[in-house]
Amino acid sequence: MDLYSVLEPNQQLTDTKSLKLVELNSEVLQAIEKKAELRLKSATTKDYPVLVTASKTFKIRQKNHSNCVLLLSEHNGAASSYARFSNELVLATTEPTINLHGISILTKLSELTNKNRVSLASVFENSPVSEEEFARLRPELNLVELEGNAYVLHEELVRDCLSSILRAVIEELVESGDEMNIMTRLQKLNKQWVLDVVEKRQDESYPPEIVQTVLAKFTRESDRGLAFLNEKVVRLYGVLLLKTNAEKMKEDDFALNLKLTMPFNYHPDIKLEYLDGNFITENGFIRYFAESDLSENPIERISELFKLKKEWKLEEIEPFVARINTKKIKTDKFLLKYAKVRRVGKQTVVCAKT
Template sequence: MDLYSILEPDHQLTSTKSLKLVELNSEILQAIENKAELRLKSASTKDYPVLVTASKTFKIRQKNHSNCVLLLSEHNGDASSYARFSNELVLTPTEPTINLRGISVLTQLSELTKKGPITLESVFENSPMSEQEFARLRPELNLVELEGNAYVLHEELVRDCLSSILRAIIEELVESGNEMNIMTRLQSLNKQWVTDVVEKHQEESYPSEITQTVLAKYTKESDGKLAFLNEKVVRLYGVLLLKNNTQEMKEDDFALNLKLTMPFNYHPDIKLEYLKGNFITENGFIRYFAESDLSENPVERISELFKLKKEWKLEDIEPFVARINTKKIKTDKFLIKYAKVRRVGRQTVVCAKT
């Protein structure tokens, strides 16, 4: 059986079945010793297999050898045996991914459908990842289940729900006399209190599955307390503002408009670095551009970037090359292979090789 065969459970080892030698890492060994469940998963029969514990995912790859012999001995040392092998399976940690094939994007609640339901359980079963990783990443992808069907919430629906949540909480804080320290209070809120307030004050009734998903994404929980992640909130509002403006804006105008789009009395720090990978600035103007729209090929990506701008500051180009810098070396050293990197005063600038 080679690595890419379909793995089927077989309770009886027969002469028609072969064994694979697997090099166990410490996490897998500990899981086996603790008699924890291990699962083999794959997004489809054509995708690579992974082995998952309750909290981690390991990609299975085949490592080939030549002229190798495995020596085995009994515990008492009275007997020994050997076996030749030409390959082994190696387990390497890998980034978990959620399989979103076939899942609809929900832009408004009136679009709910019962046709061809895909549940969150089936999404998890078909995703090469562990249960804990799925629970952590599901809110990050705006993934929810409504009326038995899984959806990815559109960013504008997420923003509208988040606005409703923030307005409800701020209204309650103002009514209770906390108007002067709202931003401080938003960093320490009782989780159950937030749930009750949202149900009481929400202008539009969002299903609890949506509000809980939005809260899980834009707050951090510790000891039953919730703290709003202002940087992520600013990123959501800012990226949508850029997307919905087809023309360039002055940076100062953008910052002002961004403040105006946020709920009244919500005043987080606004920094362009929060939106990194989603904008380009030039001559005091800002416009939307997404890193995800660039080629995955390093040479092509660098070429595309210099078609957008002839010269980049190192800190500005960094978010757009981080994905292709797979070895995580310093950005200036990484770019030397593809571009000209030089110092201009206190700044490092990057331009195309000529």
């Protein structure tokens, strides 16, 4: 059976069923014992299948064997039987993904359309992901449903909505006498209070679906309340600022301009490391460069990086090689295969081998 195409019947068993031996892990076994729903899913008929529980996704692999025998015994132990098998299915943990094929990018609210309608429910059904993982990943991908149609919100639309939310909340806090404690108060808010304030004060009327998606992405809920994730907020504003400036900027000018783009009275710590994987610095200047633009091939990626800069500090190059470091070993050890890694004073630098 070709596991990575279509699961078809095994003619040796029956014309209607295909039976395979599956090695269950603890999560799937618990789901079966609780009689919870298990589902087979795949992004397309040509992609690999996954098995999903309510909260986790497992890639199904076929493991081949030779001369293997499965021994079976009756419940009372009075009899036993055996069966030969040449392969089994094993479940491997995999990163869940959402299939965004055919989903429109929404840059302005005026661009809502009734064409090619695809609902969030349909996106979920066609994605190799569990229900809980889908709920967690959806806001991270700026995925929202408006008027029955799914869209991916453009980063600039997300930023504008986030700015509107922050301005509304900060204005309310200032009027209530918390002007000197804005950043502290933004770490302990009531979610419903925030939604009410945004509905009352936002300078542009964003649909509640967008507001809630943006809040889900840039805040964290806990027993203490709703807290804005300042690092993620800075990353959004910073990356967009770099993208809109084609020329490189002085690092000090960039930091100042970044502060000016943020809502009044919002003063988070600004650190370049929050933008890791989206910039290159050299001789006091900074410019935009996205890690996602690099090749997935390790050798090609390393070559591309040294074309950008002849020498890298270890902490600078790390965000650009994390994707190809699939075994998650220490970055300096990983890079020894592809580059020269040496100590220069208190720093570790990386350069090409030749």
